[in-house]
Amino acid sequence: VQRQHESEIKALLDDLHPADIAFILESLPKTERQAVWQLVGTEHDADVLLEVDDWVRESLIEAMDRQDLVAATETLDADELADLAPDLPPDVVAEVQKGLTEDERAQLIEAMGYPEDSVGAIMDFDMVRVREDTTLKAVLRYLRRMRELPDHTDQIFVVDRQGRLQGTLSLSRLLVGDLKSKVQDVLSPDYLSLSPLDSDADAARAFERYDLVSAPVVDDQGRLVGRVTISEVVDVIREDSEEQALSRAGMQEEDIFAPVGMALRNRAPWLFLNLCTAATAAFVASQFEDTVSHIVVLAFLMSIVAGIGGNSGNQTMTMIIRALAMGRITGHNVWQLVKREMTITVLVGLCGSVGAALFAWLISRSIPVALVMMAAMVCNMLVGTTIGVLVPMLRARFGKDPAMGSSVLLTFATDSLGFFIFLGLATLFLL
Amino acid sequence: VQRQHESEIKALLDDLHPADIAFILESLPKTERQAVWQLVGTEHDADVLLEVDDWVRESLIEAMDRQDLVAATETLDADELADLAPDLPPDVVAEVQKGLTEDERAQLIEAMGYPEDSVGAIMDFDMVRVREDTTLKAVLRYLRRMRELPDHTDQIFVVDRQGRLQGTLSLSRLLVGDLKSKVQDVLSPDYLSLSPLDSDADAARAFERYDLVSAPVVDDQGRLVGRVTISEVVDVIREDSEEQALSRAGMQEEDIFAPVGMALRNRAPWLFLNLCTAATAAFVASQFEDTVSHIVVLAFLMSIVAGIGGNSGNQTMTMIIRALAMGRITGHNVWQLVKREMTITVLVGLCGSVGAALFAWLISRSIPVALVMMAAMVCNMLVGTTIGVLVPMLRARFGKDPAMGSSVLLTFATDSLGFFIFLGLATLFLL
Structure with missing residues (x-):
């Protein structure tokens, strides 16, 4: 009977969004949480680990063996891996790193090097870049070849030969623009860019004030190194406000099921x-x-x-x-x-x-x-x-x-x- | 000299984003605020009024004559007008209403009818709708004819003949999809939709959990009536957290320059x-x-x-x-x-x-x-x-x-x- 029950739960879980699975896991006491975690399909493992709160993540990783961990994390992007790395056993990180391309490994090291509350720690590397002397038609062809655009792509970034950011081109402008015009003629040169060392709270205020969905991150030579999206910013805003409420009562984040x-x-x-x-x-x-x-x-x-x-x-x-x-x-x-x-x-x-x-x-x-x-x-x-x-x-x-x-x-x-x-x-x- | 000074400030203000002008006005004591407000170009008036906090808006509207108010507000969309209407003199609202189309007037009345903390109060009507039996090519042609897409358009909405929502089509899918395929074959039928009577806090949690940029709002017959965008949601999250912090000290929102x-x-x-x-x-x-x-x-x-x-x-x-x-x-x-x-x-x-x-x-x-x-x-x-x-x-x-x-x-x-x-x-x- 127990077994049949389990397979029903498993089927239910498989239909859920990873964020919903994360919410359920967060609402369970530790032993039940680890039991349900075993029933989550391995294809969801990585996404759920990224979604859950820090204190829950630890207990989930604890319940996984080395092989499962490697299998779950080797599908991750460099910035996602950087988020999880502090909680993973070092040998798992080392193993997964081997599977990365050289570029990805450099990104991983970069992302892990930024302080916790900086823009560098919340940026990702999923950007579409184009050169300014291409035509919109060529850009559209290029996008179509990608088959899938990164989440929260509301604009693509225009860079020169040295990778320096020249401007941004919004998808809506790309969609309504004349196919024959060049990127340089329709780009908006008046964009907001962040530095990886800016505080995430400042970035959040900029997103709020200018109603942004994504923003490019450039280094001190003006080279495009990453982007920040609104979904990370919303998390920053929420976490800051919770941290404030808790610190006013003299507490840090605490699980209602923490020991x-x-x-x-x-x-x-x-x-x-x-x-x-x-x-x-x-x-x-x-x-x-x-x-x-x-x-x-x-x-x-x-x-x-x-x-x-x-x-x-x-x-x-x-x-x-x-x-x-x-x-x-x-x-x-x-x-x-x-x-x-x-x-x-x-x-x-x-x-x-x-x-x-x-x-x-x-x-x-x-x-x-x-x-x-x-x-x-x-x-x-x-x-x-x-x-x-x-x-x-x-x-x-x-x-x-x-x-x-x-x-x-x-x-x-x-x-x-x-x-x-x-x-x-x-x-x-x-x- | 005073006059020359003024024209310099005026030139500076003209270059700023309306959100920045709003911030400056919010940081000034009332008399200086009203003086600077006179220098803001009339073309920015409406945007700034929408951006400023409620308590500042009152003092700005106070400093405008009837004609300026009508000029500023007649450019607004129905949902924006609904946001401002409670602060405007009734005769200005009546005057501006005359200039609306019948559809817009219906939208205005609808938007003003929803309670303050509901989805209805934060939704807008700037949506792109298409029919499910059109091809992607036709959709692209239709968008190009619009010349400009509404802000925060990350997806367009697919409706049937009765206006009932059938699914959503993301811009990225539209960009990478085969031009000959029909909308009904590429739409995602698995979308999150809100009801106008949902609480805005619940909507905010859904945006956070599923990393949304926009979401359709449907009435109880499944008809598409509006959409909510992340920029409104970010405001809801921020305001809720500030309201909590203030109410813990037994206060409501208060201007540091309030009387x-x-x-x-x-x-x-x-x-x-x-x-x-x-x-x-x-x-x-x-x-x-x-x-x-x-x-x-x-x-x-x-x-x-x-x-x-x-x-x-x-x-x-x-x-x-x-x-x-x-x-x-x-x-x-x-x-x-x-x-x-x-x-x-x-x-x-x-x-x-x-x-x-x-x-x-x-x-x-x-x-x-x-x-x-x-x-x-x-x-x-x-x-x-x-x-x-x-x-x-x-x-x-x-x-x-x-x-x-x-x-x-x-x-x-x-x-x-x-x-x-x-x-x-x-x-x-x-x-």
């Missing part, structure tokens, strides 16, 4: 860091033990001051990080921006602190406590705004990712200083 | 909501005034318990929201997932609480306080995990966005219950 030990290593450092900052803030507050023991109600109000400062700073910080990411902040407008954020904070703070003061009065029945609450809250919100503006801008200034770690620093400042300001004011005016 | 009053309306509700939850938590804690006045050090430790519970719950919640968004959570695996998250929390909690207990001992020199700290911290982290799993899953179950508002509920629970558990345990065991 518990891996999850611990992923999550514990962040919690430990937060424990340290919270303990430091608590230590700051404990210096005012005397004050608190005289007016116990301060103990319950101080966390409100800290929390609202953090929330308000977080709004400013989110705005600033976003504006930085879009290149909206210049030396010219930065002061205007700071002034604007400060004004907003003071205005929101004044309104909000009236509410907070009212609450403080309700539980303490003391007008001085309510006034201290009010003052401390506005001050701490200004602390939050200052950190929210300064930290991302300084990080960006020194070439670091403005988002990373900013939120810990913010919480640290608004907690510690919030306690300090509130209890300090209370010590000065209420004792 | 302060607008920013207040945008940000104040979130801060007020947080003030209410923080006040409630403080009120819960104040019920233990007696306990705290006996052992003041509890006042400084309680915010650590609350904070770590929130951070730990946030990690779980981020994982769950992400898994839900990717469709990874099924009835089948949900219990396994809950068990896994609980195990991770208990393990991280045990390690972390040893550190927290050590700190508690250091500032209180009391072993019972340290033990209460340990127990409360693990318990509150489990509260965080429970909320982190339950809230997004319940929201998703009832068809709501799992991310929205979840973080407020989480903080509310981990603050209030954190105080309650810690001070409650202290009352039971330390007094």
